[in-house]
Amino acid sequence: MAVSNTVFMLDVLTLALVVLSLILLVRNREYERSAFENSVNALIFGLLMMAIIKGIDVLSLSKEAAPNFFASTGLEAYVGGMVTVAQVALLPLFAVCVLVAVIFAKDAFENLS
Amino acid sequence: MIPEVLIPVQRYVTVLLLFVAAFMWLLLRKNRGEEGLDSLRINRVYTIMVLAILPFIVGNLTFFSEDIARVGNSFLLALIFLIMFIVLFKFDKKNSAERVKDLKDMMKGAQKHPIKYEFAKKIVLPEIKKLKETEVKIAKEKKKFSSEKLKEMKVLKAKEKAIDEKLKINNELSDFIKKNQKNSEEKSRSVNVELSKIIDSKKDLEKKGNNITKREKYLELKISEVKKRKKDLEISVRSQKSDISKKTKEVLSEVRDNAIKEIEDRERKLDIAKTELGSLKRDVTRREKNFNPRIKLMEKREKEVEARFSKLRIKESEINESMDNLQILKKQFAKDERVLKKNQVEFVEDSSEIIRREKKTERVKDSYLKSKAELVNRESELNTFEARLSRRKRDIDALERRIARKNKEVSILQVRLNKQLEEPTKDRSDKDFGEIVSEKVYSAKKKVRSKNGRK
Numbered sequence: 001m002a003v004s005n006t007v008f009m010l011d012v013l014t015l016a017l018v019v020l021s022l023i024l025l026v027r028n029r030e031y032e033r034s035a036f037e038n039s040v041n042a043l044i045f046g047l048l049m050m051a052i053i054k055g056i057d058v059l060s061l062s063k064e065a066a067p068n069f070f071a072s073t074g075l076e077a078y079v080g081g082m083v084t085v086a087q088v089a090l091l092p093l094f095a096v097c098v099l100v101a102v103i104f105a106k107d108a109f110e111n112l113s
Numbered sequence: 114m115i116p117e118v119l120i121p122v123q124r125y126v127t128v129l130l131l132f133v134a135a136f137m138w139l140l141l142r143k144n145r146g147e148e149g150l151d152s153l154r155i156n157r158v159y160t161i162m163v164l165a166i167l168p169f170i171v172g173n174l175t176f177f178s179e180d181i182a183r184v185g186n187s188f189l190l191a192l193i194f195l196i197m198f199i200v201l202f203k204f205d206k207k208n209s210a211e212r213v214k215d216l217k218d219m220m221k222g223a224q225k226h227p228i229k230y231e232f233a234k235k236i237v238l239p240e241i242k243k244l245k246e247t248e249v250k251i252a253k254e255k256k257k258f259s260s261e262k263l264k265e266m267k268v269l270k271a272k273e274k275a276i277d278e279k280l281k282i283n284n285e286l287s288d289f290i291k292k293n294q295k296n297s298e299e300k301s302r303s304v305n306v307e308l309s310k311i312i313d314s315k316k317d318l319e320k321k322g323n324n325i326t327k328r329e330k331y332l333e334l335k336i337s338e339v340k341k342r343k344k345d346l347e348i349s350v351r352s353q354k355s356d357i358s359k360k361t362k363e364v365l366s367e368v369r370d371n372a373i374k375e376i377e378d379r380e381r382k383l384d385i386a387k388t389e390l391g392s393l394k395r396d397v398t399r400r401e402k403n404f405n406p407r408i409k410l411m412e413k414r415e416k417e418v419e420a421r422f423s424k425l426r427i428k429e430s431e432i433n434e435s436m437d438n439l440q441i442l443k444k445q446f447a448k449d450e451r452v453l454k455k456n457q458v459e460f461v462e463d464s465s466e467i468i469r470r471e472k473k474t475e476r477v478k479d480s481y482l483k484s485k486a487e488l489v490n491r492e493s494e495l496n497t498f499e500a501r502l503s504r505r506k507r508d509i510d511a512l513e514r515r516i517a518r519k520n521k522e523v524s525i526l527q528v529r530l531n532k533q534l535e536e537p538t539k540d541r542s543d544k545d546f547g548e549i550v551s552e553k554v555y556s557a558k559k560k561v562r563s564k565n566g567r568k
Contacts, residue, residue, distance in 0.1 A: 003180040010187035017194035024201035028155055030427070031208040036153050043162065054190075087120045095130035098162055102134045105153060106141050112152055 008061040015054040022047045035112055039104035046097025049090050056086040121173075128169045135163035155204055161197045168193070215430040236425050240418055247411065258400060265393055272386050276379055283372050290368050297357045304350045311343060 025047060029040045060083045063070045070076040138159055142150060150156040168189035172182050318336065 003184060007183050007187045010184070010191045014187065014191040014194055017191065017198045021194055021198045021201055024198065024205050025155070025158070028201060028204050028208060031204075031212070032154060033152060033431075034424075039153075040155070043159070046162075084116045084120070088116060088123050091127045092123050092130065095127040095134070098165070099130050099134040099137075102138045102141075102159065102163070105156075105159060106137065109141065109145065109150070109152070 004061060004064055008058065008065065011054055011057045011061060015051065015058055018047055018051045018054055022051060033108075033112075035108040036105060039101045039108055042097050042101035042104055046094050046101060049094040049097060053086045053090050053094065056082045056090075124169065124173050128166060128173055131163065131166035131169060135166050138163045154208070155201070157200050158197055158204075161193060161200060164193055165190070212430070215426070215433065218433065236428075237422075240421065244414075244418065247414065251407070251411070262397070269386065269390065272382070276383065279375055279379055283375060286368050286372060290365055293361060293364060297361050300357065301354060304353075307346075308350075311339075311346070315339065 022044065025040065025044050029037070029044070032040055056079075059075075060079050063076065063079050067076075070079065142156075142160065153159070168186045171177070171189060172186035174182060177185065315336075318339070
């Protein structure tokens with residue numbers, strides 16, 4: 001129980017930080033050169049994926065904390081599916097976004113030099 | 114069943130992809146160095162982002178318990194994103210401050226931005242030209258539209274003029290009718306005048322009748338005749354009046370009919386003109402509607418131009434930055450130039466000194482050559498002297514050899530003499546002098562003694 005509580009708190013903190021980082025990254029994109037625009041966009045998309053993943057994690061952990069609420073609203077079945085989707089699709093998508101961002105950045109550096 | 118298999122596989126795929134990304138990024142970072150990545154301001158964010166591989170590795174490791182792996186994964190992720198947030202926040206603060214500064218600089222005079230005019234000339238001016246071209250196009254279209262409108266207005270005015278002319282004709286006709294009416298009135302008046310004259314003459318006649326009684330009957334007859342005439346006249350006047358009135362009525366009715374017809378025609382034409390006007394108005398509104406998208410397009414273009422301007426401002430700030438760097442480089446270059454000049458001066462001084470020294474060395478060389486020549490001469494002299502000496506040496510050697518030979522001969526003679534001397538004295542020792550030996554033996558013994566003495 002203590003572990004799940006700790007994980008829940010850490011996940012909530014991570015979600016907040018990811019969302020804030022996402023906002024700041026969008027703001028900082030204006031100051032970057034246009035050559036790095038695609039790379040930064042890919043990174044932003046990756047962060048969005050991470051935010052969704054963490055949101056789903058928080059939802060699944062809050063389901064454990066308040067099962068009655070989820071059972072009454074009928075969200076219980078959906079949360080399980082969402083966790084599966086997050087683990088199967090969104091997590092690799094996040095990694096792909098990071099990889100694409102790095103590749104784009106490399107190309108941009110080569111074009112600049 | 115499928116998710117149970119897929120989830121770990123996808124986790125491993127994620128780790129693999131992140132590993133590839135991290136490897137590529139770190140390789141790039143190693144190749145280019147910290148300074149090489151400066152063109153991407155948020156390069157640290159990328160470095161932090163590729164560190165996201167660590168929590169996934171920890172999450173996938175099987176030698177930790179599941180709880181520890183979960184907590185470790187969440188903690189590391191939170192830590193990484195906390196670092197990323199801090200870095201991004203700092204970047205944002207710094208960049209926004211720089212942007213505000215640049216914008217303030219933009220507001221200042223051109224002297225602090227020497228490339229401002231160039232920037233305006235090369236980047237802003239083409240955009241303004243494009244805008245002006247679009248404005249000219251719109252103005253042309255407006256002119257075209259206004260000329261069409263003017264043409265239509267002219268046509269309408271011509272139609273109005275035609276209507277006015279027709280109205281004038283109508284007025285003229287009405288004047289003519291009025292004139293005719295006046296004529297008829299005048300005629301009636303003249304008739305009335307005649308009637309009044311007749312009445313006057315009647316009165317005269319009546320007066321004369323009083324005076325002339327004889328001709329009363331005649332006069333009565335005449336009066337009756339006159340009355341008859343009067344009646345006839347009245348009848349004729351009446352008939353004339355009725356004719357005139359009939360004629361005037363007919364003319365008036367004709368004129369009215371014509372006028373009404375013309376008015377109806379004009380009304381019809383007016384209706385047609387109104388309908389044409391309405392259609393023209395509709396056309397104008399339609400054209401205005403057609404213009405609305407163009408105006409929207411214009412606004413859109415203006416927005417695009419504003420966006421370009423903002424991008425250009427960013428570029429300008431970058432250019433300013435590079436200009437600052439260039440100025441720093443210029444300063445450094447000027448400093449280097451100064452050092453170079455100093456070095457040049459020193460070099461010139463050194464070269465003059467070198468030349469002086471070279472001259473000195475040449476002088477020394479000349480003197481050396483002279484002395485060398487003297488030495489060569491002396492050497493030759495010495496050689497000749499040496500040759501002479503060698504010759505002398507050879508002579509001396511020959512002389513020495515001869516002396517040695519003679520010495521030999523002398524020693525042989527001495528030995529012989531000693532032998533001859535020994536023969537009478539067998540005892541070769543003396544109390545005062547010791548053992549008496551030959552000179553050769555004595556010298557050999559002396560050598561042995563000297564050697565022993567040194568040792």
